[in-house]
Amino acid sequence: MTSNAQPGHGDSAAPLGFEAHDHALCVKDALAAAESRCADEGLRLTPVRRKVLELLLQEHRALGAYAILDHLRDAGFGSQPPVAYRALDFLAEHGFVHKIERLNAFVACAHPGEAHSPAFMICRMCDAVAEAYSAPAKGALGAAARAAGFQIERTVVEAEGVCPACADKADA
Amino acid sequence: MTSNAQPGHGDSAAPLGFEAHDHALCVKDALAAAESRCADEGLRLTPVRRKVLELLLQEHRALGAYAILDHLRDAGFGSQPPVAYRALDFLAEHGFVHKIERLNAFVACAHPGEAHSPAFMICRMCDAVAEAYSAPAKGALGAAARAAGFQIERTVVEAEGVCPACADKADA
DNA sequence: ACACCCTGTGTGATCTTATAACATTAAGAG
DNA sequence: CTCTTAATGTTATAAGATCACACAGGGTGT
Numbered sequence: 001m002t003s004n005a006q007p008g009h010g011d012s013a014a015p016l017g018f019e020a021h022d023h024a025l026c027v028k029d030a031l032a033a034a035e036s037r038c039a040d041e042g043l044r045l046t047p048v049r050r051k052v053l054e055l056l057l058q059e060h061r062a063l064g065a066y067a068i069l070d071h072l073r074d075a076g077f078g079s080q081p082p083v084a085y086r087a088l089d090f091l092a093e094h095g096f097v098h099k100i101e102r103l104n105a106f107v108a109c110a111h112p113g114e115a116h117s118p119a120f121m122i123c124r125m126c127d128a129v130a131e132a133y134s135a136p137a138k139g140a141l142g143a144a145a146r147a148a149g150f151q152i153e154r155t156v157v158e159a160e161g162v163c164p165a166c167a168d169k170a171d172a
Numbered sequence: 173m174t175s176n177a178q179p180g181h182g183d184s185a186a187p188l189g190f191e192a193h194d195h196a197l198c199v200k201d202a203l204a205a206a207e208s209r210c211a212d213e214g215l216r217l218t219p220v221r222r223k224v225l226e227l228l229l230q231e232h233r234a235l236g237a238y239a240i241l242d243h244l245r246d247a248g249f250g251s252q253p254p255v256a257y258r259a260l261d262f263l264a265e266h267g268f269v270h271k272i273e274r275l276n277a278f279v280a281c282a283h284p285g286e287a288h289s290p291a292f293m294i295c296r297m298c299d300a301v302a303e304a305y306s307a308p309a310k311g312a313l314g315a316a317a318r319a320a321g322f323q324i325e326r327t328v329v330e331a332e333g334v335c336p337a338c339a340d341k342a343d344a
Numbered sequence: 345a346c347a348c349c350c351t352g353t354g355t356g357a358t359c360t361t362a363t364a365a366c367a368t369t370a371a372g373a374g
Numbered sequence: 375c376t377c378t379t380a381a382t383g384t385t386a387t388a389a390g391a392t393c394a395c396a397c398a399g400g401g402t403g404t
Contacts, residue, residue, distance in 0.1 A: 046352070065390070078354045085391065086352080101273040102328055104361095104390060119313045121322045132316035139311050141291045141331060144304035149336035150293045156274055156330040159313060164321035216371095218381070237361070250383050257362065258381080276361060276390095 027057040033112050034096055043094060048077050052087040053096055053108060062105035062122075062129045100129060102158045107131070117155050123163035125170075130163070199229040205284050206268055215266060220249050224259040225268055225280060234277035234294075234301045272301060274330045279303070289327050295335035297342075302335070 031054055038045040045053075055071050056063060065084045072087075073079035088106055091097040097106050098118050109118070110131035119134030134157045145152050162170070203226055210217040217225075227243050228235060237256045245251035260278055263269040269278050270290050281290070282303040291306030306329045317324050334342070 044352080048353075080355055081391065082355085082393090083353070090352095101330070119316070121313075121317055121320065121324070123322075124325070130320060130322065132313055132320075134313050135311070140306050141293075141304055141329060144291070145293055145331060145333070148293065148302060148304075149339070150295075150302065150331070151333045151339060152293070152331045153296070153333040155332070156328060157313060158273070158328040159317060159322070159324045160327070161317070161323045161325040167321070167323060216380080220382075252384055253362065254364090254384085255382070262381095 023058075023060065027054070030057050030108065030112055037113065041094075048072065048083060049087045049090055051075055051077065052084065053091055056097055056106060056108035060108070061127055062100045062103050062107045064103075064105045068106070098131070100158060101156050102160060103127070103129075117157075119157035119159070121159045121161065121163070123166055124160055125162060125166040128163050128165075195230075195232065199226070202229050202280065202284055209285060210266075213266075220244065220255060221259045221262055223247055223249065224256065225263055228269055228278060228280035232280070233299060234272045234275050234279045236275075236277045240278070270303070272330060273328050274332060275299070275301075289329075291329035291331070293331045293333065293335070295338055296332055297334060297338035300335050300337075 031050070034053060035045055035050075037043070051072060052068055055068060065081065065088060068088070069079060069081060069084040072083060077083060088097065088099075092099055092106070095109055095115075096112060097108050098120070099106050100120055100122065102122060107120075107129050111118070111133070116133055117135070119132045121130045121132065123129075134155075141155075142152070144150075203222070206225060207217055207222075209215070223244060224240055227240060237253065237260060240260070241251060241253060241256040244255060249255060260269065260271075264271055264278070267281055267287075268284060269280050270292070271278050272292055272294065274294060279292075279301050283290070283305070288305055289307070291304045293302045293304065295301075306327075313327075314324070316322075
């Protein structure tokens with residue numbers, strides 16, 4: 001689960017939100033948006049943090065902390081786990097990335113800027129991850145919580161299954 | 173996170189689904205139900221597996237694999253991680269226990285027998301876990317999945333927050 | 345300039361969680 | 375009774391995460 005999957009997609013290609021898109025542009029935009037939001041809110045998007053975010057945007061799939069760490073080492077940053085974890089903590093705290101609990105891995109946020117409680121679709125065959133909106137607290141769970149007197153602060157919603165691309169492959 | 177929380181509740185007491193109930197009875201019933209279902213379906217509820225299930229039912233909260241392993245050792249079973257993980261794999265596969273991804277821990281299923289996709293409410297103060305029903309695939313997430321052509325096989329729904337008991341304590 | 349503080353980074357050690365690989369035992373089928 | 379298979383026991387190691395402490399850099403106030 002470290003560096004496998006999708007051979008050779010240097011910069012623009014396949015790994016997905018399950019839809020084709022101009023990936024170079026999407027990376028650039030997201031990075032710019034993050035920068036301007038940090039400027040606005042007095043947050044420090046330091047080199048390590050920026051590098052981690054950029055990496056996750058580029059890859060466009062879930063990466064483990066140690067995979068990220070490998071890239072950081074290659075880029076000349078510190079190579080001990082805390083370096084990666086601290087950057088990830090910062091990015092997650094401010095909503096630039098999300099942690100996928102099911103995979104113990106991290107993805108760049110697909111809806112930066114907007115407040116949201118994310119839901120994910122995780123392909124068990126290729127590890128691709130798509131982010132959707134969700135409102136779990138509005139449905140059955142919210143009702144149960146209200147009935148029980150439980151105050152929801154944060155939700156984890158992750159669906160595991162097969163993405164369209166892998167379903168096609170499996171049929172063939 | 174190994175063996176903390178709830179001092180001295182030997183057998184019947186506090187840890188919760190957020191509601192008072194006759195715990196000794198609930199453990200006994202669940203264990204009996206598990207036994208009869210295994211008999212019906214030709215599953216083998218071996219001593220290790222039974223012990224793990226019993227333990228999780230007794231505790232009525234999420235336990236890490238290594239905490240479970242401690243108890244197994246005390247009970248005279250093997251003391252190496254695979255012993256616990258294999259029992260947990262079996263129990264989870266057949267729906268007797270669920271894994272709480274957020275905590276990397278396991279709880280006994282509160283709705284045994286019935287097919288269901290569980291949702292959990294996790295108290296961040298006392299680690300109590302309550303299980304509710306959920307139908308995530310029916311709401312926004314299901315719509316998103318259908319739109320994207322993603323086939324959902326399994327969902328993880330976990331809400332983190334504060335349980336009624338801890339909310340009261342915090343107020344006081 | 346200086347000392348001071350605060351935030352972030354680098355590093356080593358350690359802890360927790362999980363799996364791989366292989367030997368051994370126990371239970372059912374013929 | 376022997377073959378086969380499922381389950382258990384055990385060693386070793388991988389993968390994920392945190393602790394503790396040292397140090398660097400950029401502000402501030404003096």
